[in-house]
Amino acid sequence: MQINKELELxxxxxxxxxxxxxxxxxxxxxxxxxxxRLKMNSLKRLVVIAPTGVAAINAKGVTIHSFxxxxxxxxxxxxxxxxxxxxxRKFSKTKINIIKSMDLLVIDEISMVRADLLDGIDRTLRRFxxxxxxxxxxxxxxxxxxxxxxxxxxxxxxxxxxPYYKNGFFFSSxxxxxxxxxxxxxxxxxxxENPVFIEILNEIRNNVLTESSAKELNKRYIPNFIPEPDxxxxxxxxxxxxxxATNNAELVKLKTKTFSYKAVVEGKxxxxxxxxxxxLELKVGAQVMFIKNDSGPEKRYFNxxxxxxxxxxxxxxxxxxxxxxxxxxxxxxxxxxxNYSVDAETKNxxxxxxxxxxxxxxxxxxxxxxxxxxxxxxxxxxIDAQGAFAHGQTYVALSRCKSLEGLVLKSEINSSQIxxxxxxxxxxxxxxxxxxxxxxxxxxxxxxQLDLMVEVFDFYEFLYPINRVLDIFYKNRTIIxxxxxxxxxxxxxxxxxxxxxxxxxxxxxxxxxEDEGLPEMSDLIQERFIKAVAYFKTETEKHIVESLxxxxxxxxxKAVGADIAKNSDALEELLEIKLLYFNSLYKxxxxxxxxxxxxxxxxxxxxxxxxxxxxVVDGTTNVDLFERLRVLRNEIAQENDLIxxxxxxxxxxxxxxxxxxxxxxxxxxxxxxxxxxxxxxxEVILKEIRAYCEENGIETTEDANIFEExxxxxxxxxxxxASLELFKSGKTITKIADERELNENTIxxxxxxxxxxxxxxxxxxxxxxxxxxxxxxxxxxIFENLSDxxxxxxxxxxxxEIRLVVEEIGKSIS
Numbered sequence: 001m002q003i004n005k006e007l008e009l010x011x012x013x014x015x016x017x018x019x020x021x022x023x024x025x026x027x028x029x030x031x032x033x034x035x036x037r038l039k040m041n042s043l044k045r046l047v048v049i050a051p052t053g054v055a056a057i058n059a060k061g062v063t064i065h066s067f068x069x070x071x072x073x074x075x076x077x078x079x080x081x082x083x084x085x086x087x088x089r090k091f092s093k094t095k096i097n098i099i100k101s102m103d104l105l106v107i108d109e110i111s112m113v114r115a116d117l118l119d120g121i122d123r124t125l126r127r128f129x130x131x132x133x134x135x136x137x138x139x140x141x142x143x144x145x146x147x148x149x150x151x152x153x154x155x156x157x158x159x160x161x162x163p164y165y166k167n168g169f170f171f172s173s174x175x176x177x178x179x180x181x182x183x184x185x186x187x188x189x190x191x192x193e194n195p196v197f198i199e200i201l202n203e204i205r206n207n208v209l210t211e212s213s214a215k216e217l218n219k220r221y222i223p224n225f226i227p228e229p230d231x232x233x234x235x236x237x238x239x240x241x242x243x244x245a246t247n248n249a250e251l252v253k254l255k256t257k258t259f260s261y262k263a264v265v266e267g268k269x270x271x272x273x274x275x276x277x278x279x280l281e282l283k284v285g286a287q288v289m290f291i292k293n294d295s296g297p298e299k300r301y302f303n304x305x306x307x308x309x310x311x312x313x314x315x316x317x318x319x320x321x322x323x324x325x326x327x328x329x330x331x332x333x334x335x336x337x338x339n340y341s342v343d344a345e346t347k348n349x350x351x352x353x354x355x356x357x358x359x360x361x362x363x364x365x366x367x368x369x370x371x372x373x374x375x376x377x378x379x380x381x382x383i384d385a386q387g388a389f390a391h392g393q394t395y396v397a398l399s400r401c402k403s404l405e406g407l408v409l410k411s412e413i414n415s416s417q418i419x420x421x422x423x424x425x426x427x428x429x430x431x432x433x434x435x436x437x438x439x440x441x442x443x444x445x446x447x448x449q450l451d452l453m454v455e456v457f458d459f460y461e462f463l464y465p466i467n468r469v470l471d472i473f474y475k476n477r478t479i480i481x482x483x484x485x486x487x488x489x490x491x492x493x494x495x496x497x498x499x500x501x502x503x504x505x506x507x508x509x510x511x512x513x514e515d516e517g518l519p520e521m522s523d524l525i526q527e528r529f530i531k532a533v534a535y536f537k538t539e540t541e542k543h544i545v546e547s548l549x550x551x552x553x554x555x556x557x558k559a560v561g562a563d564i565a566k567n568s569d570a571l572e573e574l575l576e577i578k579l580l581y582f583n584s585l586y587k588x589x590x591x592x593x594x595x596x597x598x599x600x601x602x603x604x605x606x607x608x609x610x611x612x613x614x615x616v617v618d619g620t621t622n623v624d625l626f627e628r629l630r631v632l633r634n635e636i637a638q639e640n641d642l643i644x645x646x647x648x649x650x651x652x653x654x655x656x657x658x659x660x661x662x663x664x665x666x667x668x669x670x671x672x673x674x675x676x677x678x679x680x681x682x683e684v685i686l687k688e689i690r691a692y693c694e695e696n697g698i699e700t701t702e703d704a705n706i707f708e709e710x711x712x713x714x715x716x717x718x719x720x721x722a723s724l725e726l727f728k729s730g731k732t733i734t735k736i737a738d739e740r741e742l743n744e745n746t747i748x749x750x751x752x753x754x755x756x757x758x759x760x761x762x763x764x765x766x767x768x769x770x771x772x773x774x775x776x777x778x779x780x781x782i783f784e785n786l787s788d789x790x791x792x793x794x795x796x797x798x799x800x801e802i803r804l805v806v807e808e809i810g811k812s813i814s
Contacts, residue, residue, distance in 0.1 A: 007034060009441065010184045014104065015042055016591070017444040018451060020140040020179045022110070022171075022431070025186030026205055026399070031143050034186075035108060043592050044103035044139075045599050051112045051151075052303060063293075064107070064117060068124050074160045075120040077174060090660050091128075092622070093697045099128045101602035102138060103595055110144035114151040115165045115173040122175035134178045142170065142181070146424045147205045148396050149371060167423045182440070183431035197404040204395045204413075207425075214413060217398075221409040225382065233408070235367035236397045237384040244277075247364030256284040259312040261332075267355035268337060275335045276359045284309050288319060289365035289372070292333045295654050297626050300328050306365050317360055333361040334651060334671070370397040379406050386411035442517075449519045450510060452594050453529065456581050457502040457536055462495045462574055465567040472567075476560050482553035484564075491571075494543035498536065505532055519589065526588045537582035544575060577601040622657040625692045627790070627799045629653055632688055632743045636681055647681060648672055660689055660698065687741055691719055695749075723750035724759065733765075748800030755804070762808070766801045773797075774805040 007030065010023050025031055039048065049064045064070060069091065091099075105125075107113060122135050129136025146169070153161070153168045165172045200213045227233040237243050261280040271278075276291060286309045290301040307321035307328070317330045337355035370385075370393050381401050385394045394413065401407045436444075466488055473484045509525060516522035519529075551568065555561045584597055630653060637644040648656075652672035661667040664682050668675070673682075692698075726736045733751070737744045754760040762771060774797060781792055790802055 004186075004188045006184055006186045006188075009436070009438075010034065010186070011038075012441055013182065013184070013436070013444065014038065014139075014141055015044065017441070017448045018137075018139045019444050019448075020135065020142070020181040022142045022144075022181055022183045023186070024143075024145055024183065024428075024431075026145065026147075026201065029186035029188060031145075031186060032108075035106060035143060038106070038141075042104070044595060045101055046104040046106055047098065047102050048106045048108065050108040051117070052109070064113070064121065068121055070117065070120050070124075074157045075116040076160065077116075077119060077164050090693075090698055096128055097602055099125065099136075101599045103599070104139045104141060105135070106141045106143065108143050110142040110170050111146050111148050112144070112151050113142075113170045114153060114161075114168050115170055115176075116161055118170045118173040119175050122173070134175055140179070140181070146428060148399075149393070150421065150424075167421075169421075169423060169427070171427050172423075182434075182436045184435060185432065194404055200404075201395065201399050204398060209413075217404075218409065218412045220404060220407045221412045225408050225410070227380075227382070233380045233382050234365075234378055235382040235384065235410075236370050236373050236400065237367055237410075238370060238386070238393060240369055242384060243367040243369055244364070246367035250366040251281065251283060251286055251364060254283045254285045257312075258283055259314070259317075261317075261360045263357055263359035264332075265355070265357055267353075269355035269357050275357060276361070276363055278359075280360055280362070282309055282312060282317060282360075282362070282364075284312060287365045288317075288362045289368060290319075290330075290361055291363050292335070292361035295333055295651060297623055297654065297657075300326075301330070301361075317362060319362070330360060330362060332358050334358045373397065373400050378402070380408075381406065382408045382410060384410035385413060446513055446518055449589075449591055450506070450513060452591060453509060453519060453589060454502075454506050455598070456585065456589075456594070457498075457505060457532065459495045459498045459502065459578070462571065463492070465571040465574070466492050466495065468567045469564055469571075472560060472563055476555070476557065479557050479560065480553055480555045480564075483550050484553050487547035487551045490547045491544050494539060494547075498539060501535075520591060529589050530586065533582050533586050537579070537586070540575070540578055540582065545579075548572065548575065622660070622692070624696075624803075625660075625689065626653065626657045628688055628692065628743060628745050629656060629685065631745050631799065632684065635743060636684075648677060656685070656689070660693065662686065662690060662693070684741055688743065688746065691742060691746060694719060720750040720753055723747050724754055727751055727760075727764075745798060745800045748798065749803065752800065752804045752807075762804065765804065770797060770801055771805060774802065775809070778802075778805060778809060 006025075010021065011034075013019055013021055023031060023034070035048065039046065047067065049062055049067050051064055065072060105121075107118075107121075125136030125138050126133070127136075129138060151168045151170075158168065161168070170176055196216060200209075200217050203209045203213050235243070235246050237246070259282050261282070263274070263276065263278045263280070265274075265278070282288070288307060288309055290305045290307075291303055293299070293303050294301045301319075301321075305321060307319040307324075309317060310320050310327065311318035315331065319328045319330055321328065335357045336353050337357070367382075373396065378400050379402055381397075383397045383401075385397055398407070398413075469484065470488055470492070473480055473488075505528075509519065509528065512522070512525055512528070513519055516525055519525045548571070553561075553564055555564075580601055581594075581597060585593070633644050633647045633653065636642070636647045640647075649672050652670055655670050655672075656667075659666070659670065661670060664678055664686070667673050667678055667682055667686060723736055723740065726739065727733070731739070733744050733747050737747045740747070748765060751760050751765055755762060755765075774793075777793065778789070781789055789806070790797075790799055793802065
């Protein structure tokens with residue numbers, strides 16, 4: 001990639017500071033290339049997200065809604081995100097650890113991100129990181145061009161949002177305004193090489209198209225242009241109806257048989273809001289585009305993916321996409337019509353499903369709308385910008401093309417088709433005036449290093465668990481026995497003194513850095529740092545570590561005991577983190593070393609894996625539960641002589657895994673789970689979900705039976721140990737599953753967890769033939785998750801066997 005000063009300045013700010021950044025630039029200036037370089041070479045732990053499926057795929061990331069588990073409706077500043085219904089806010093420990101350990105959050109195509117969505121991200125990050133810092137203290141890189149497509153906000157949604165925001169753009173969010181973000185504009189254009197074409201695009205982008213540029217551009221106006229077959233042209237137009245006319249004309253040319261697919265419409269779903277044709281006609285050979293993300297766990301397609309129809313049946317369409325090695329068997333998807341309102345008393349957003357539209361998630365794609373083209377690049381394109389109605393629409397269409405020669409205009413371009421938003425123009429002018437330079441970079445880099453040093457010696461977080469345990473003790477001292485008050489008071493006094501010392505020391509470091517420059521490059525600052533580490537380590541070990549050794553308690557009150565245990569565990573984890581820092585940084589400070597330590601520190605918990613993967617987990621959650629419930633469904637179907645989807649549909653299975661219902665009332669809210677199904681299968685399904693949540697430490701409601709019929713309380717047992725004891729008594733996995741009313745894969749997983757301790761041998765769970773065969777096959781496969789891997793292997797291998805061998809391979813590698 002060609003070096004230029006803006007790109008390098010952005011690179012330095014991202015990698016050497018903690019400043020949040022808005023990286024912008026005209027179409028084709030290398031924003032996406034910069035992102036891919038960042039993913040390959042940055043030392044920071046980063047997560048990449050984007051507002052749409054197309055943008056996420058282009059950025060090689062995941063969608064915002066998927067990763068942060070956000071609702072699709074308005075997110076108001078004064079409401080509880082977790083109180084909204086219809087989406088999963090039960091974060092797994094894996095997801096929480098990812099959020100806690102990342103250094104950098106990258107949001108691609110930021111121009112399409114609504115203000116309330118960015119505030120929702122801020123609130124989620126604060127929840128799991130630092131509540132007092134914007135974005136929870138995470139550095140955020142926002143990439144995009146505000147002169148391209150803007151956020152989509154319906155009128156009824158804006159009615160709810162406008163009391164809180166000046167406009168819908170991300171820069172109107174409370175989080176952005178608080179973040180003190182810098183703006184860097186990339187100026188060198190890589191996509192187009194013709195200076196005339198570049199100048200034309202610049203003028204359109206800035207809403208100042210000159211007469212001479214318009215004349216040059218309109219030389220590409222070719223009336224009645226008809227491309228040769230397979231010439232590689234794609235048509236871009238402003239409205240869906242124009243695209244449909246082109247697509248229908250191309251469809252007629254195909255001599256293959258026509259298949260029709262009629263949509264099923266339920267409840268209130270107005271004609272103008274239909275997401276697809278009510279009657280969809282397709283032929284083998286048709287060029288099509290997916291218009292919805294795959295709701296299945298495989299995620300085979302996304303909104304905007306283009307392919308060709310190779311087979312048609314009454315219930316499915318088989319599509320092949322150019323870059324795929326597999327064919328996609330496509331079945332109908334469901335779109336819901338949701339009505340949003342605000343509860344007058346609670347201020348929470350209420351969501352009501354008032355209608356549904358079911359249809360194949362495909363439409364003809366010889367022509368597509370300009371909105372669908374953002375982020376794509378074409379060698380040849382036919383553009384019809386007549387009737388442009390939205391901010392940035394004409395600019396996006398023209399800038400998709402690599403050259404003026406590959407461009408054909410179906411209508412002449414004039415100034416009336418160039419629409420700009422006054423809020424964007426104002427923001428861009430202010431951002432341009434305040435672009436950072438090398439001096440700002442130097443100060444930001446110095447402050448970043450000082451902030452990291454502050455973390456090493458900051459003991460403020462210790463106060464909450466200390467005070468909480470003391471408070472519990474003082475209120476319940478008659479039912480608690482043990483050594484609590486004395487050791488905690490010593491620890492509290494030590495922490496208070498260390499906070500005073502650290503405040504003075506950090507002030508001294510800041511003063512020194514005024515003359516010494518970057519802390520990690522200063523011998524004097526490094527000398528002071530090393531002495532401080534030695535002092536803090538000694539005080540910590542002498543007063544905190546030793547005092548915790550004497551800390552103990554016992555109580556018959558389970559709630560009180562659990563609260564004390566929770567906070568004392570938190571205190572011990574904070575202590576382990578401090579000792580990790582002190583034991584690792586005794587020779588001096590470096591930014592890269594500390595960032596690595598901070599990421600490692602997140603996983604200092606009893607349940608966390610010793611060597612967590614660095615890669616970001618896709619937003620699709622609970623794949624393991626999906627497989628367990630799928631197996632359970634098949635077992636129920638076989639026992640009752642049913643077809644598997646008669647137990648519950650694939651869509652229902654996916655929704656269960658996303659929402660994790662824990663009671664019959666919650667299960668009833670899942671589409672496809674009515675009273676009859678719940679009566680027949682509800683209890684066994686809920687047992688599986690509860691077992692999964694317990695095994696994986698997923699946040700759940702405090703009492704899953706709070707809305708159920710009153711039942712006698714059962715003594716809580718370790719579910720995995722219960723399975724082990726039954727197995728050791730001579731019972732088979734099948735008999736244990738029957739006795740415990742769980743499926744065999746679940747019991748298999750319970751027993752497999754004891755392999756590491758030596759209580760179970762691999763040979764007790766699977767045949768040597770299966771083990772050896774999987775050991776040879778799995779390393780040759782490329783897969784995103786276990787569900788993906790299972791689909792690539794013979795059905796003779798169970799899900800439990802595959803997972804066991806994958807884990808064994810992982811141990812041998814590490």
